[in-house]
Amino acid sequence: MVSSGVAAWEQRWHPLREEWVVVAAHRQDRPWQGERAEISPPPLPEYVESCYFCPRNVRVGGARNPDYQSVFVFDNDHPCVGTDAPRELEAPAGIYRNSPATGVARVVCYSPKHNMTLAELEVDDIAALLATWREQYVELGARSNINHVLIFENKGDVVGVSNPHPHGQIYATNFVFKIIENEAVVSRRYYREKGRVLFQDVLKSELQDGRRILFENSSAIVFLPYFARYAYECYVAPKETHASLATMTAGERDDLAAALKSLLVRYDNLWRLPFPYVLALHQAPTDGADHSGFHFHIECHPPLRKPHLLKYLAGPEIGGGNFLSDTRPEAKAAELLALSTVHYKAPHA
Ligand SMILES: [Zn+2]
Ligand SMILES: [Zn+2]
Numbered sequence: 001m002v003s004s005g006v007a008a009w010e011q012r013w014h015p016l017r018e019e020w021v022v023v024a025a026h027r028q029d030r031p032w033q034g035e036r037a038e039i040s041p042p043p044l045p046e047y048v049e050s051c052y053f054c055p056r057n058v059r060v061g062g063a064r065n066p067d068y069q070s071v072f073v074f075d076n077d078h079p080c081v082g083t084d085a086p087r088e089l090e091a092p093a094g095i096y097r098n099s100p101a102t103g104v105a106r107v108v109c110y111s112p113k114h115n116m117t118l119a120e121l122e123v124d125d126i127a128a129l130l131a132t133w134r135e136q137y138v139e140l141g142a143r144s145n146i147n148h149v150l151i152f153e154n155k156g157d158v159v160g161v162s163n164p165h166p167h168g169q170i171y172a173t174n175f176v177f178k179i180i181e182n183e184a185v186v187s188r189r190y191y192r193e194k195g196r197v198l199f200q201d202v203l204k205s206e207l208q209d210g211r212r213i214l215f216e217n218s219s220a221i222v223f224l225p226y227f228a229r230y231a232y233e234c235y236v237a238p239k240e241t242h243a244s245l246a247t248m249t250a251g252e253r254d255d256l257a258a259a260l261k262s263l264l265v266r267y268d269n270l271w272r273l274p275f276p277y278v279l280a281l282h283q284a285p286t287d288g289a290d291h292s293g294f295h296f297h298i299e300c301h302p303p304l305r306k307p308h309l310l311k312y313l314a315g316p317e318i319g320g321g322n323f324l325s326d327t328r329p330e331a332k333a334a335e336l337l338a339l340s341t342v343h344y345k346a347p348h349a
Pocket of ligand 2: 183282
C-alpha cells in the first residue's frame with residue numbers, strides 16, 4: 001500500500017466513463033492544513049425583494065411566485081430547451097444535421113429562505129426535495145418526447161451562479177446527456193456480460209479498500225471514488241440498485257437525504273465557506289430502453305482545489321480529454337473524513 005505522502009504517478013481507470021485519470025500527486029503537496037479563507041461572504045437576508053426566486057416576487061416572465069413554504073418548482077423563464085422551440089429549422093450544409101431543441105426546463109427552489117443552502121437544510125427537508133425530484137423525474141420522464149431528465153444544481157459564483165437563493169434546475173430533453181448515455185451503455189454491457197451491476201462492483205471495491213468511504217447508513221453511502229477527477233469529487237448513492245429515484249422507498253430516500261447532508265456539511269466545513277460545486281443526479285434515461293444494470297447515484301463535482309483556487313482545465317483535459325489530478329483521492333478523503341458532520345454555522349457547532 002502506498003502512503004498518502006509518497007510521490008505518485010499513476011493511471012487510474014474510471015469504469016463509468018471508461019477513460020484514464022492520471023494521478024500526479026507529489027511529496028511536496030502535503031494535505032491541506034485547514035487554513036481559513038480570509039474573506040467570508042457577507043451574511044444574506046432571509047428575503048430579497050429583487051430576487052426572482054423569493055416567495056411572492058414577480059419573475060422575469062411576469063409570473064408571480066406563490067407564498068411557498070417548502071420546495072417550489074416552476075418553468076424556467078430563460079429555458080435552454082422549450083416546448084415552443086421552432087420546429088422548422090434551416091437544413092445545414094453537407095453531413096451536418098440538426099434537430100429542434102425541444103424539452104422542458106424547470107427551476108426547483110429548495111426553500112423560501114433566500115439565505116438557506118442545501119447543506120443547511122434539515123434532513124427532512126432534503127428528503128422532501130428528493131420526493132420532489134422523484135415526482136419531476138417520473139412526470140417528465142413519462143412523456144413520449146422526453147428521453148432523459150437531468151436534475152442538477154450549480155452552486156457558487158465560480159460555477160456561474162449569480163443568485164444565491166437555494167435552487168437547482170431540471171432539463172428534460174429529447175436526447176440523453178452524454179455522460180449518462182455513456183454510463184447507460186457501459187452499465188448495460190457489463191450487466192449482460194457479467195450478470196452483475198457495474199456500480200455494485202464499484203461499491204464493493206470501495207468498501208473493500210475502505211479509505212475513501214465518507215459516510216454510511218443502513219441503505220445509503222458516500223464515497224470519494226478511487227477514480228475521482230476533481231480533488232473533492234464525491235458520489236452519494238443508495239446501496240441497493242435503483243435505476244432512478246422512482247423505485248426507492250421513502251425510507252431509502254430518508255437515508256439518502258442524511259447521506260447527502262453529511263457530505264455537503266463536510267464540504268462547507270472544509271474551509272468554513274459555502275463550498276461551490278456542480279451536483280448532478282445520474283438517473284437512467286427515460287427512453288424506454290432496458291436499464292436494469294443502471295444504478296442511480298448523485299455526483300458532486302467541486303471545482304476548487306483550495307480556497308479560491310480553481311482546478312484549471314487545460315491541455316490534458318480540454319486538449320486531450322482526460323483528467324490530470326495533482327491530488328491523491330485517499331488524501332482528499334482523509335481530509336473530508338476528519339471534518340465534523342455538524343455544519344459550522346449550526347448553533348452548537
Ligand atoms: Zn431569494
Ligand atoms: Zn454518474
